[in-house]
């Protein structure tokens with residue numbers, strides 16, 4: 565893989581893309597052109613296939629970053645008098661709560677500790693307690709800490725209570741297994757620039773057709789109306805409003821590479837190897853992950869920041885970037901952390917290399933105390 569002189573992005577979107585994916589953006593496409601519209605149609609088909617959606621599900625793509633599609637899904641699918649339960653263990657869950665408030669949808673913000681997964685039992689109890697909840701909005705991998713939530717358990721609880729389920733699978737789709745036949749949901753939201761390894765700029769909602777088809781006029785916003793986007797696209801094969809043509813072309817080629825690699829299971833295997841190599845290497849330097857292994861998704865790892873007084877994230881970030889690797893700040897409220905992504909067109913070699921870049925940075929900054937103090941005491 566030739567990447568030129570770009571640093572390696574260890575951020576979970578935008579992420580490092582392959583040369584082939586970048587080269588797919590060297591053409592200009594007309595939005596009315598049949599060839600371009602065939603590309604859109606093929607992407608829609610392929611992503612529905614990834615979750616085994618068959619003919620019951622359709623994919624509605626939408627311009628914008630992933631959040632735009634989350635907002636569109638909630639605005640289009642949750643009735644105006646509906647009520648959304650958000651099991652909240654991190655920043656992306658909190659974002660859904662904010663979306664509901666903006667859209668004037670009643671929302672139950674159910675606090676779950678950020679080092680604990682949302683489970684079927686937690687959702688089951690909340691649904692039993694409040695029969696007026698119509699939908700659960702569940703983040704699959706909470707990218708804030710890298711937490712793997714129990715999507716199967718949550719789906720079972722929703723089915724048992726007959727409530728809708730909207731899944732934010734932004735950072736897990738195409739890497740972690742999701743089969744709608746085993747894990748039913750109303751809709752799942754993902755985007756071009758995450759585990760499919762495209763470039764950022766469009767999201768998409770994989771939604772049960774029968775539900776979408778009776779949501780005409782429910783959305784609060786024209787641009788965010790997935791029903792309208794769907795009806796127009798089915799009728800004309802075109803996007804409503806200017807499509808992100810280069811992003812779509814890149815996503816097509818990114819999906820080709822996903823299929824050539826062997827699909828979701830092979831992508832998961834590569835990301836899992838990346839994650840294990842990273843955690844092992846960082847452990848040798850003294851770093852400890854924030855999450856327990858059982859709840860750590862192989863997508864992004866949160867590490868405790870070194871307690872050494874010589875540490876500050878900005879310098880650590882800049883010096884590691886100068887060695888070719890872009891880290892990500894922490895997103896936790898209580899503890900000082902930083903994050904390293906495992907996704908993108910990278911393999912275990914890159915993870916070994918980022919560990920040596922971090923090692924050199926620690927030395928250059930004069931950081932000696934790397935392990936959290938409690939862990940250091942335990943080890944002593």
Ligand SMILES: *Cc1c(COP(=O)(O)O)cnc(C)c1O
Nearest residue numbers: 629630631656705707732734735
């Ligand atoms: C990336 C991500 C989003 C969308 O973020 P954008 O910045 O709008 O692309 C939403 N949810 C999760 C869990 C994510 O990881």
